[in-house]
Amino acid sequence: MTSKLVVLTRDGVINQDTLDYVKSPETWKPLPGSLEAIAALNRAGIRVAVATNESGISRGLFDIDQLTAIHRQMHDELEKVGGQVEMVLFCPHAPSDDCDCRKPRPGMLKQIAERALVDLSEITLIGVCARDLQAALTAGARPVLILSEKGEKDLLEFARSENIPVFGDLPSAVHALLKGHPGTR
Numbered sequence: 001m002t003s004k005l006v007v008l009t010r011d012g013v014i015n016q017d018t019l020d021y022v023k024s025p026e027t028w029k030p031l032p033g034s035l036e037a038i039a040a041l042n043r044a045g046i047r048v049a050v051a052t053n054e055s056g057i058s059r060g061l062f063d064i065d066q067l068t069a070i071h072r073q074m075h076d077e078l079e080k081v082g083g084q085v086e087m088v089l090f091c092p093h094a095p096s097d098d099c100d101c102r103k104p105r106p107g108m109l110k111q112i113a114e115r116a117l118v119d120l121s122e123i124t125l126i127g128v129c130a131r132d133l134q135a136a137l138t139a140g141a142r143p144v145l146i147l148s149e150k151g152e153k154d155l156l157e158f159a160r161s162e163n164i165p166v167f168g169d170l171p172s173a174v175h176a177l178l179k180g181h182p183g184t185r
Contacts, residue, residue, distance in 0.1 A: 004122040006041055006177070007112055007141070008085075009103075010052040012128035012148040013170050014038070014074065021056040024066055025073035033171035039083030044178055047116060050074075050088040051108040053131070057092035064092070087115060104131040106139035113139075126173055130155055133164060144173050 011017040016029045041048050050071075056062050071088050078084055089108045091101040100107035113120045125136035128148045133155075136143035145159045145166045159166050167173040 005047045005049060005112070005116055005118045005124075006174075007049045007051050007109060007123055007125045008038075008170070009125070009127040009129075009132050010050050010074075010088075013126055013146050014050070017128070017148060021061050022070060023056060023062040025069050028070050028073050030074075030077055031169065033169065035078050035081045035083055037171040037174040038078060038085065039081045040174055040178065042083050046177075047118075048083075048085050049112045049116065050085050051103065051112060051125070051135075052088070052090045053103055054090045054092050055094045055102075058094040058097065067092075087112065103127075104134035104138070106135050109135055109139040109141055113141075124177065126170065130158065133159065133162070137162065144177075146170060146173060 008014055011022060014030060014034045015022065016031060018027065022028050038048050054067055057064065057067065067090065075085065089111055091099060091108060093099045093102050095102065109120060109123065109125065113123060120140040123141040124144055125132060125141050126144045126146060127133060127136070128146050133143040133145060143164050145155070145164050147156060147166055147168060156166060165176065167176065
């Protein structure tokens with residue numbers, strides 16, 4: 001498993017996920033080891049981007065300024081450990097808006113590949129849900145599953161049926177990526 005660019009979904013991969021949405025920098029809490037894992041990718045010469053569905057914007061739960069502040073917090077915390085994310089793309093639409101950028105559709109991944117001047121086949125997407133895996137598969141990128149606390153048995157079975165590497169957290173996935181080993185869980 002090698003990659004020129006790793007795309008991470010945000011909630012559940014980099015930071016704690018919540019049923020009530022991450023709506024402010026104060027509610028953005030990095031998962032143990034996630035920031036250091038991103039820094040390890042950077043040190044290995046692997047570029048990192050983030051693709052995140054943010055329907056809380058269209059639902060009126062927070063606005064672009066609040067989302068920008070959340071991402072500034074993420075960038076600041078990453079900088080403290082020597083890491084960086086080169087770009088963050090987000091979809092502000094609700095599922096009912098039928099846009100191309102909302103995962104499971106591949107729009108954000110296509111935009112990231114275009115901006116980064118990288119072929120989609122050279123991208124690894126690390127995500128936590130079926131939408132993430134489907135977006136990667138549709139785009140021709142390589143999906144990796146982080147089995148979060150919300151992970152379901154059906155999702156694990158789907159990942160195994162598609163030969164998608166599965167890990168318990170981002171540090172484990174990054175360790176395997178850097179060693180060139182597929183996931184096992």
